[in-house]
Amino acid sequence: MKIPLSYVARNLWARRLTTALTAAGLALVVFVFATVLMLDEGLRNTMVTTGEYDNVVLVRRGAETEVQSFIDRVQANIAASHPAIARDATGQPWLSRETVVLISLIKRDSGKPSNVIIRGIAPNALTLRPQVKLTAGRMFRSGASEVIAGASIARRFSGAGIGEKIRFGQREWTVVGLYDAGNSGFDSEIWGDADQLMPAFRRNAYSAMVLRLADSRQFEQFKHEIENDQRLTLDAKREQTFYADQSKALSTFISVLGLILSVIFSIGAMIGATITMYASVANRVGEIGTLRALGFQRRSILAAFLSESMLLAVVGGALGLVCASLMQFISFSTTNFQSFSELAFGFRLTGAIIVKTLLFSLAMGGVGGFLPALRAARMPIVDALRAA
Structure with a gap:
């Protein structure tokens, strides 16, 4: 038998405060991750649209x-x-x-x-x-x-x-x-x-x-x-390619910096999710024993607690994504590393960024919830019922 998803959702709602705090931590990480992707996409879009594909630029070799x-x-x-x-x-x-x-x-x-x-x-x-x-x-x-x-x-x-x-x-x-x-x-x-x-x-x-x-x-x-x-002594390039190439140094810098920040923050978020799920397991020992006594197998218990962690991550990811989407209304300017001139561009949210962000939040939820879910699944029935 499989444990219904509605049961998982109700458990999160029963612990509203803990769920909200953990989701907020995950949302912060997702916000940083999404805004970095949006900033990089905005920069690349600005530089690519600078040139026309059918135009050719001639410059010194x-x-x-x-x-x-x-x-x-x-x-x-x-x-x-x-x-x-x-x-x-x-x-x-x-x-x-x-x-x-x-x-x-x-x-x-x-x-x-x-x-x-x-x-x-x-x-x-x-x-x-x-x-x-x-x-x-x-x-x-x-x-x-x-x-x-x-x-x-x-x-x-x-x-x-x-x-x-x-x-x-x-x-x-x-x-x-x-x-x-x-x-x-x-x-x-x-x-x-x-x-x-x-x-x-x-x-x-x-x-x-x-x-x-x-x-x-x-x-x-x-x-x-x-x-x-x-x-x-000239080189010929398509105008679109010529300007897109000029964004590579700045784009690489933004991507590397964003990756470092996302990794650091995500470690903290996953630790928070792990602690939350361990606390959930500790408070529901009797419930786990009852589920096992009713005939639910270990893999069902594992899937239920893992689903709970990932659902928590989706909530945090969606919240972080909504906050990140508001950044589209903000204009940003910096120095182009290639030309050393002022360059204005904005944050740009795309479908690909939404998918990447949600997958990232699911990955955090999966990693953070796996060990607590494994502990719940491996808990002996007799010990769980006795502890209750």
Whole structure:
């Protein structure tokens, strides 16, 4: 015979205070575990959505970021003449020669400086990045000292709001528009005219080129031809891959730190669950003896107490998951280890994270409840009835 699950649930309800305290401890561990996964997912999602899969980024060979790269005008013109590049209605290659520079701006809340990316773009850069939409003001004019700022930058940094002025490159730049980049990394940048930004920073070379191929399936052939052209020292990568690679160092750091914290906290939670279940076994010796006398086998007793521990873990896991889901409304910013610039991203909850979190809580319940359940199952009938 099997012991009904309703019997297990009633035992937890009968010990409401102990159940609540143990579940709260498990919920705290699950909260930490889930928020780490959500933070890592939010970072990866931000970096992946920064790039378009059909776009190709050209950077100097060996450069991991645009800040480290430079492409002189001769190489830029050679690359722009490749026949695989798509053409616009006027017959011009569909590409954007861009320059990327780090500047320091003051945060509105703390008054402390932080690095921000200034990106010089070509007029058709917005058509290459359809996720970027102007939300206020207007586009900067070519040849003018005007810029547009990401919504995240405008909120967090002094001088980056619409109508305000920022001083860099030995002159003042007016913020004439704000844009939304769909929670991608571009939200943490300021964009301006590349032909104006290059002389302002005394640069005569671009940082990177972004282009669209006429046929995306030709990427591998295009990559081979660009990287093996003796006149060029360039690497070609899909834009989505290029930006996703930049999140690996920070993502690894978050994952390792989260794993360490989760392991430490989970050990404490499992010890708490074990103590709770041992106390439950000690208080129910007579009940265990009665169940055995009624014909319930050892494995049924084991399954019942183990189910009780895992049900307790599910309650704690669900509570921790609910609390973690509230973190989706919080925005987070940190320094990108690759570009050393400010990067804003948020927590992101997915179905896979929910499944992983619940499995993690079940594992804690199973490990914490196994030994007490085994003790209950191995208890002799006569001794249990005599103790009652």
